[in-house]
Amino acid sequence: MDISNLEKLTQLDGVSGREDAVRGEIEAQLQALGLQTRTDALGNLISYKDGTGPHKIILCAHMDEVGLMVKYISSAGFLSFITVGGIDPRTLLAQRVTVHTSSGPVTGVIGTKPAHITQETERGKAVPLSDLFIDIGMDGEEAAQIVSPGDFVTLQRPFARLGGSRLCSKAFDDRVGCFCILEALKRVKKPLLGVHAVFSVQEEVGLRGAGTAAFGLQADAAFAVDATGAADIPLCRPQDYLVCLGGGVGVSAIDAATITPKWMLDDIISLCRAENIRYQVRIAPRGGNDAGAIHRSRTGIASCALSIPTRNIHSNVEVTDINDIRAAVDLLCAVLEKGLRGLK
Numbered sequence: 001m002d003i004s005n006l007e008k009l010t011q012l013d014g015v016s017g018r019e020d021a022v023r024g025e026i027e028a029q030l031q032a033l034g035l036q037t038r039t040d041a042l043g044n045l046i047s048y049k050d051g052t053g054p055h056k057i058i059l060c061a062h063m064d065e066v067g068l069m070v071k072y073i074s075s076a077g078f079l080s081f082i083t084v085g086g087i088d089p090r091t092l093l094a095q096r097v098t099v100h101t102s103s104g105p106v107t108g109v110i111g112t113k114p115a116h117i118t119q120e121t122e123r124g125k126a127v128p129l130s131d132l133f134i135d136i137g138m139d140g141e142e143a144a145q146i147v148s149p150g151d152f153v154t155l156q157r158p159f160a161r162l163g164g165s166r167l168c169s170k171a172f173d174d175r176v177g178c179f180c181i182l183e184a185l186k187r188v189k190k191p192l193l194g195v196h197a198v199f200s201v202q203e204e205v206g207l208r209g210a211g212t213a214a215f216g217l218q219a220d221a222a223f224a225v226d227a228t229g230a231a232d233i234p235l236c237r238p239q240d241y242l243v244c245l246g247g248g249v250g251v252s253a254i255d256a257a258t259i260t261p262k263w264m265l266d267d268i269i270s271l272c273r274a275e276n277i278r279y280q281v282r283i284a285p286r287g288g289n290d291a292g293a294i295h296r297s298r299t300g301i302a303s304c305a306l307s308i309p310t311r312n313i314h315s316n317v318e319v320t321d322i323n324d325i326r327a328a329v330d331l332l333c334a335v336l337e338k339g340l341r342g343l344k
């Protein structure tokens with residue numbers, strides 16, 4: 001696997017609705033593989049690789065990442081903002097950000113009232129979003145000339161390797177899914193299944209792109225490949241981990257948006273066992289991903305989410321494990337090469 005490509009994808013900025021830089025890079029990579037691409041009205045990037053058999057599937061990963069949007073510029077030049085997608089405000093304080101203005105990117109920092117002038121009752125408490133601001137180092141006049149309400153803001157953080165096989169970055173959710181699909185398309189020269197590769201927009205604000213993309217495609221089944229929150233941390237009980245880093249690719253039985261058909265779940269698990277691919281069944285009482293929109297498209301498309309376990313999800317210190325990413329790529333390749341028994 002080309003982990004440097006994963007690094008490159010995570011370092012691109014693409015808040016929901018502004019996925020252009022990510023789309024441009026993935027489009028170039030698809031075209032380098034000899035595949036044709038098209039972009040629909042919402043911005044979904046769609047490609048097709050022919051299979052030797054009669055069946056077709058959708059592989060979908062979303063290009064967007066969670067971020068912020070400038071709401072107001074104060075007379076002193078400080079920026080108020082809203083969140084775009086599910087960001088926990090507790091993770092925002094003291095972060096460095098990029099404000100994407102019409103004049104180009106501007107670096108800022110997220111601040112609040114310093115601890116030594118807070119009241120006793122405020123100390124040790126989470127700071128609400130309304131008490132955070134972005135400081136771009138400009139006075140009010142300069143800020144108003146350069147920044148506009150509606151400008152998108154992304155969190156900055158370089159890619160890093162942690163101990164063992166662990167990686168840390170912003171935007172693994174869901175550039176890791178985009179990476180896995182690209183890797184599978186590179187590796188599988190002659191798939192049995194025809195594959196519609198969909199790189200969707202606006203997943204983080206309500207699965208908005210994938211449904212319309214799937215509506216335009218003929219497919220017998222679909223897989224959403226996405227990062228999923230792993231709660232295998234000291235504060236959680238093992239039964240609440242959802243998925244564990246290093247436990248393999250998450251094969252979703254259920255989440256708040258999708259229930260995987262029994263035949264499909266059984267087929268995937270059999271394939272993992274036959275191919276010696278490490279997997280874990282994901283049972284998530286909350287959350288959802290593009291599978292939730294795709295399975296309700298047209299007259300219904302059998303869909304399953306394949307998940308890459310991710311700690312600190314929706315922050316700029318997301319942590320994943322190379323071995324889980326490899327398991328996800330191996331599973332995608334096995335599906336493309338061997339097919340699904342339920343489709344025969």
Ligand SMILES: [Zn+2]
Nearest residue numbers: 173174226227
């Ligand atoms: Zn995601």
